[in-house]
Amino acid sequence: MSRPALLPAALLALLLAGCGTPSQPLPMTVTAADALQIRSWVPDALKGQVGVATVTGGMETGRWWGSKVSAMALQQALEESLFAVGMKPLSPEPAPRFELRAELEALDQPMVPALGVTVGTAVRYTLVDKASGKTVYQRRIANADEARFSEAIISPNERLRIANERALRANIDLLLRDLVTLRP
Numbered sequence: 659m660s661r662p663a664l665l666p667a668a669l670l671a672l673l674l675a676g677c678g679t680p681s682q683p684l685p686m687t688v689t690a691a692d693a694l695q696i697r698s699w700v701p702d703a704l705k706g707q708v709g710v711a712t713v714t715g716g717m718e719t720g721r722w723w724g725s726k727v728s729a730m731a732l733q734q735a736l737e738e739s740l741f742a743v744g745m746k747p748l749s750p751e752p753a754p755r756f757e758l759r760a761e762l763e764a765l766d767q768p769m770v771p772a773l774g775v776t777v778g779t780a781v782r783y784t785l786v787d788k789a790s791g792k793t794v795y796q797r798r799i800a801n802a803d804e805a806r807f808s809e810a811i812i813s814p815n816e817r818l819r820i821a822n823e824r825a826l827r828a829n830i831d832l833l834l835r836d837l838v839t840l841r842p
Contacts, residue, residue: 679815680718681727685823686735688831693742696831699838700744708745708785708837709754710737715762715781724767725819727826732762732781739830745837756794756842759784763798767818773807775814777821779829787842794842799832801825 688696713736716729736758740746747754766778778800785795805820 679725679813679819681725681731681819681822681826683731683734683738685820686727686731686826686830688739688742688827688834690742692831692834693739696743696834696838701838701841703842704745704756704837704840706744706747707755708740709747709750709757710740711757711759713760713762715760717765724815725822727762727765727822729762732760732826735826735830736760739834743834745834753788755788757786757788759786764800765822766802767822770814774804775817775821776802776804777818777825778802779822779825781826781829781833783833785837785840795837795840797833797836799829799836801828801832803828 710733713729713733716732717726718728737746740758761782762779763782764778764780768775779802780798780800782798783796784793786792787794803821803824805817805824807817809817809820
């Protein structure tokens with residue numbers, strides 16, 4: 659291929675590299691192995707008794723600003739994770755005793771994704787006993803995770819998405835491990 663013919667291909671590659679890919683709920687969900695381990699430690703009071711309130715925070719992915727995490731994606735990941743460990747009820751009736759509230763407070767990403775991308779997250783969780791209105795658990799969980807160059811060689815935004823999803827999966831895992839220590 660001649661040099662002038664490479665120019666349009668190079669411009670197309672740069673254009674595609676700038677597009678953000680939204681983070682998906684499934685990769686943010688706790689892994690099956692972790693869910694199986696955590697499930698065995700869930701206290702009886704929490705089995706099938708935790709519902710998820712509408713998640714706040716988060717941001718929709720824009721065309722030019724890299725991968726973000728929407729509140730809806732985080733909510734779906736939380737619900738799936740709680741279901742996987744046996745805390746979320748199989749059906750909405752009867753209503754669960756507890757309500758989990760979550761707010762995505764921070765998603766710290768590099769301005770320009772490099773070879774390796776590290777993303778920091780902070781989510782504030784509050785578990786409320788709906789009957790009494792009493793807060794049973796409240797914590798701001800902050801952590802970070804990364805995606806290496808070899809995981810998405812062509813697209814830095816894809817590495818950013820992978821790092822987002824890993825950081826939030828680890829954050830949810832930390833939440834679940836905290837919740838199993840509760841004796842409400």
